[in-house]
Amino acid sequence: MPRPEIDIAGVFAPHDHKTCASRALDEAEARLLAEGARLTPVRRRTLEILLESHRALGAYDVLDRLAAEGFGRQPPVAYRALEFLVQHGLAHRLQRLNAFTACLHPGSDHNPAFLICRSCDKIAEANAGEVREALADVAGHGGFRVERATIEALGLCNACAEAEA
Amino acid sequence: MPRPEIDIAGVFAPHDHKTCASRALDEAEARLLAEGARLTPVRRRTLEILLESHRALGAYDVLDRLAAEGFGRQPPVAYRALEFLVQHGLAHRLQRLNAFTACLHPGSDHNPAFLICRSCDKIAEANAGEVREALADVAGHGGFRVERATIEALGLCNACAEAEA
DNA sequence: TTCTCCATGTTACAGAATAACAAGTCAACC
DNA sequence: GGTTGACTTGTTATTCTGTAACATGGAGAA
Ligand SMILES: [Zn+2]
Ligand SMILES: [Zn+2]
Ligand SMILES: [Zn+2]
Ligand SMILES: [Zn+2]
Numbered sequence: 001m002p003r004p005e006i007d008i009a010g011v012f013a014p015h016d017h018k019t020c021a022s023r024a025l026d027e028a029e030a031r032l033l034a035e036g037a038r039l040t041p042v043r044r045r046t047l048e049i050l051l052e053s054h055r056a057l058g059a060y061d062v063l064d065r066l067a068a069e070g071f072g073r074q075p076p077v078a079y080r081a082l083e084f085l086v087q088h089g090l091a092h093r094l095q096r097l098n099a100f101t102a103c104l105h106p107g108s109d110h111n112p113a114f115l116i117c118r119s120c121d122k123i124a125e126a127n128a129g130e131v132r133e134a135l136a137d138v139a140g141h142g143g144f145r146v147e148r149a150t151i152e153a154l155g156l157c158n159a160c161a162e163a164e165a
Numbered sequence: 166m167p168r169p170e171i172d173i174a175g176v177f178a179p180h181d182h183k184t185c186a187s188r189a190l191d192e193a194e195a196r197l198l199a200e201g202a203r204l205t206p207v208r209r210r211t212l213e214i215l216l217e218s219h220r221a222l223g224a225y226d227v228l229d230r231l232a233a234e235g236f237g238r239q240p241p242v243a244y245r246a247l248e249f250l251v252q253h254g255l256a257h258r259l260q261r262l263n264a265f266t267a268c269l270h271p272g273s274d275h276n277p278a279f280l281i282c283r284s285c286d287k288i289a290e291a292n293a294g295e296v297r298e299a300l301a302d303v304a305g306h307g308g309f310r311v312e313r314a315t316i317e318a319l320g321l322c323n324a325c326a327e328a329e330a
Numbered sequence: 331t332t333c334t335c336c337a338t339g340t341t342a343c344a345g346a347a348t349a350a351c352a353a354g355t356c357a358a359c360c
Numbered sequence: 361g362g363t364t365g366a367c368t369t370g371t372t373a374t375t376c377t378g379t380a381a382c383a384t385g386g387a388g389a390a
Binding site for chain 2: 007008009012095096113115117118124126127128130131133134135137138139141142143144145146147148149150151152153154155156157158161
């Protein structure tokens with residue numbers, strides 16, 4: 001049971017998202033405290049914006065929100081905040097989407113596989129341990145040493161699959 | 166033995182690349198013939214350009230080459246040719262790099278994992294069967310059905326690892 | 331206090347991708 | 361042979377994404 005409270009199904013099913021989000025925010029604060037990094041107003045607000053849903057937002061979507069709330073309105077404002085969050089494990093970047101999503105369990109170090117529902121656009125993080133193992137294995141047979149890997153799956157979540165039927 | 170002639174190590178090690186490339190081109194022609202699609206001059210040239218190395222090229226790199234050879238010099242020229250190649254399985258798009266690379270064995274249907282060497286920038290395709298299986302497995306436990314997946318690994322190839330040492 | 335680090339903001343630009351339209355090619359069909 | 365219709369290639373213009381370079385301001389250390 002690697003991730004006790006939030007799991008894949010939990011993201012896609014209706015749930016008490018307020019609790020879900022505030023828990024993630026708490027964990028984020030704890031982690032930054034431990035690392036001695038500062039969760040400044042822009043950064044905090046950026047994280048909150050990402051945490052509003054389980055979807056991914058483009059940098060410019062975030063920027064619009066920030067600008068509307070009185071922060072700077074130039075791209076670097078958003079990109080810097082997002083980069084900070086990603087670097088401290090509080091958010092993830094989705095390569096397929098050129099977009100960012102909040103990490104739901106920033107407490108634990110991880111490197112998840114992403115599950116992107118093509119219907120509701122929500123995003124779940126899956127434990128990628130075995131996937132990475134399989135990847136390292138096949139790569140290793142060819143003499144290639146994997147250092148980092150992007151694993152992003154597009155598909156249909158349970159809730160949307162039921163809705164379609 | 167799913168892929169007999171070109172394997173991961175074969176890409177990174179010195180090899181007779183002319184043969185390597187012309188074989189891929191031949192397979193590409195055969196495949197298009199079977200599908201009833203046309204390998205027009207721009208498309209063919211685009212594929213040849215990609216086949217010149219095992220690296221990935223950005224759309225604008227390709228465009229520069231095409232323009233210099235008398236083809237159109239506007240972005241859609243390159244993007245359309247590349248999209249055609251990708252859609253017919255003759256090239257792949259690397260999400261991490263915003264770039265394209267020729268497929269080395271377009272004959273067989275496949276959906277590889279990509280191994281990107283951070284030192285020499287070469288790219289190999291690895292059989293992703295077991296990786297996808299592991300991914301489908303972990304996703305399935307959360308009720309998520311994977312339809313397509315991006316698997317891109319960054320690391321160090323054998324040749325570059327030896328060179329570093 | 332003063333100095334330094336870091337964070338925030340700006341302007342300006344670079345890089346990646348697509349929308350919308352015009353014109354040419356080519357084979358099928360009358 | 362000429363016409364039609366699908367496809368291909370080309371253009372202009374615009375949008376979306378991301379970064380470089382520089383100026384300002386605050387909070388803590390010396
Ligand atoms: Zn939630
Ligand atoms: Zn869904
Ligand atoms: Zn080769
Ligand atoms: Zn290498």
